[in-house]
Amino acid sequence: MKCRLINLALLSVLVCIKITVNAQVVPGKYTVIPQPSVLSPQPGHFILNRNTVINPSSGVLFGAAVRELKTMKDKTTAVVKNTISLKSVHEDVIPKGGYKLSVKSGEVVLTASTTEGAFAAVSTLKQLIGASLYKLPSKTGFEIPGVEISDAPRFEWRGVHLDVSRHFFDLEYLRKMIDRMALYKFNKFHLHLTDDQGWRIEIKKYPELTAKGAWRTLNKQDSACLVLAKDNPDYELPEKHFKMIDGARKYGGFYTQEEMKGLIKYAADRSVEIIPEIDMPGHMMAATALMPWLTSNGKGGQAKDFSEPLCPCKETTFEFAENVFTEIAALFPSKYIHLGADEVEKSSWKNVPECDALMKKEGLKDINQLQSYFVHRMERFFNSKGKKLIGWDEILDGGISPTATLMYWRTWVPDAPRHAAEKGNELIMTPGEFCYFDAQQDANSLQKVYSFDPYNFKLNTAERKFVMGVQANIWTEYIPSEQRLEYMVFPRLLAMAEVAWGKPSLDWKGFEQKVIDQLPMLDAMKINYRFLDLNGFSVNSVFVDKAALEIFNPVKNFDVRYTTDGSVPNLSSKLYKGKLIIERPVQFKLAAFNTSGKRGELYTVNYEKQDYAPSVQLASPKKGLDFFYYPGAYHLVKDINEKALEVQKVTSAIEIPVEKTADQFATRHKGYFYAAEQGIYTFFLRSDDGSVLKLEGKMLVDNDGWHSSFEKSAQIALAKGYHPFELLFLEGGGGYTLKLEVLLPSGERRAVRAEDFYR
Ligand code: ACM
Secondary structure, eight states, X not given: XXXXXXXXXXXXXXXXXXXXXXXXXXXXXXXOSSOOSEEEEEEEEEEXXXXXXXXXXXXXXXXXXXXXXXXXXXXXXOOOOOXXXXXXXOTTTSOTTOEEEEEETTEEEEEESSHHHHHHHHHHHHHXXXXXGGSSSBSSOEEEEEEEEEEOOSOSEEEEEEETTTSOOOHHHXXXXXXXXXXXXXXXXXXXXXXXXXXXXXXTTOTHHHXXXXXXXXXXXXXXXXXXXXXXXXXXXXXXXXXXXXXXXXXXXXXXXXXXXXXXXXHXXXXXXXXXXXXXXSSOHHHHTTOGGXXXXXXXXXXXXXXXXXXXXXXXXXXXXXXXXXXXXXXXXXXXXXXXOOSOOGGGGTTOHHHHHHHHHHTOOSHXXXXXXXXXXXXXXXHHTTOEEEEEGGGGTTOOOTTOEEEEOOTTOTTHHHHHHHXXXXXXXXXXXXXXXXXXXXXXXXXXXXXXXXXXXXXXXXXXXXXXXXXXXXXXXXXXXXXXXXXXXXXXXXXXXXXXXXXXXXXXXXXXXXXXXXXXHHHHTTOOOOOOOOBSSOSEEEESSOEEEOOBOSSTTSEEEEESSSOOOOTTSEEOOSOEEEOSOEEEEEEEEOTTOOBOOOEEEEEEEOOOBOOBOOSSOOBSEEEEEEESOOSSGGGOOGGGOOEEEEESSSOOOOSSOOSSEEEEEEEEEEESSSEEEEEEXXXXXXXXEEETTEXXXXXXXXXXXXEEEEEEEEOSEEEEXXXXXXXXXXXXXXXXXXXXXXXXXXXXXXXXXXX
8 A cells, every 4th residue: 555645544783682670679660662772770769859959060062951850850849959960971982872871869870972862861761750740740759760771772863754734733733742752762853844735834935835835725635534533533623723814714834934943943952853855846736736837737736646746857847946945955954855756746747848858968768767867956956055865765766866865665665775775875764564653553553663673674784784764654644633643653653762762672562561651651741642452352253152252451450341232431331340251142342441531442342143154065175275366456356357367376375476466456365264173263354455355255354445554353153174265355556465364263373374275
């Protein structure tokens, strides 16, 4: 699934981790995300309070850290005599961005070589204090447990991207995001400031870009949000972003340059740098609607897959682009500026006389090289302003310049990072599969982000050194509100923090526990995070005689409540206390509630009574499944066109044995599933895009339509033996996933494998 085209699912080891636990130490008190390189709990504790002396001995360098500590201590009314000393050392002693912390009763010593390092230490102190820091006023002061920490970042680029074009987020909220980024040690805030749907940054030379281009009448995505808002108010378009313009109600907003300067300073004071993106030559409709002459057809508008791009063959385009970037380069102090250059409708440049002439003059072979001509020329302009260019990985397609930085996103172009690194280009890794936080979440999403290995993209040891870091990308086509944004971002951002800063070893269970330990802090910060999933059941369950619904709730102090009358559970609904025995068909609606009574995900669990489906006799069962491949664009598997059949073969497992698949295609696996014993089987079907599992000729799991990687499950009662099996799948473009797992009657969950299938 290509992120930007989605319809909403329908919508080295550089550090080693060491924790030494003393007998006196209470686990859970040392929950720091991302995990410090070395953390050694110590006895005693320090009370940060109104009387704490902040002693910046060599501290001019540490102004931001000192200011933050002062703000914290002024939030308490307690008075205890103690000291925090800040010490500055050379980068040979503590690497750039790293720090040491020693917390004892009566004294904290914070040592760093850089402002960022000192600020990172303060973020660690905040997490060691935890929820109480955000519950004010504090009469007792803020308790910091005794500890020795030595810490340093793994990557220099620890980014969060936010698309403020598709939906606008105001400065007050961006400041909140910066606070949260700093708390989790992110240091780059990439703002996607322009796109087809809105221009968000004042350009003094072209005031209409924001006077008009920042405001819209509601579009298709807004309407989709409003439909979803009927069931979920987080999809409402915030009233504060509407305004009457020339008698019409318009939706949007923008930042003036003065406002942006304030935000840049706010971020810099928290060791966060703002990276601006003005996406061109594609994704430019907010501008080309006002200046259609910048496109090749002179009209602008929507083209085949994307909007009409700027025309790289007209000097007026470069005049416009250079005027815009002159102001951007002057406004943003960052070394890097992002040119975008993704998803360009390059076919719009075909058969355009100016383009034919330019290609001839410059010796350009195709439209990919034409795009590179634009990008290279803009890069030279950026360089003339002392800036470096970042582009999405499409900048590889027509030939990348040796000095551009590549932001990798297209997981379905697996060789792109290697091709860039081979040429010596810097890489920022944001592969969609792991880093796109606009993708709907399911029970595996958090672990998926945690499992992200930015080196695992065919990069050899020498090539890995070009990886500057990682970034979480938040595209907001379907994220209109702050509430919805937080739901999509938390807790996944915590997993990305581990990848970006440290994660020397994979410890999923340990990480999950840290997230659980930090939920009170997220609650105290009023973050609308997504609850960790309840599990242990399938929403489509069956029983033969009787069954037991056993819910596993990972957050022990959250209650689970349920109803059986179809109503949404609330705080007066029945409390789940243990196994529920099912002897009749029933529907449960169940949800977890946090300690302040807020409800998490709603699960609707249906129990259907079944008899064991009898098996069929096969005269001479042969191993494998019949496989069919149908290139073409399909939105639902029912639309598969038998006449398009191109490959038919036998396969032993759920795989797509086609050497080079089309961008869009569908497949069918057909045969028999062998149930090795009588019992209830649960099938888990994960796909990107759509899939449907049929057993016994009937729909079992419906995971159809275009969507990001998403898992659905269902149960069926099967007699021992062979059962008709069919798995349909479609890929709408942008990379695919297809995985089928089974939970056996024995309780073992595993991927289906060759021994399960016959034909
Ligand atoms: C992108 O998601 N089009 C970079």
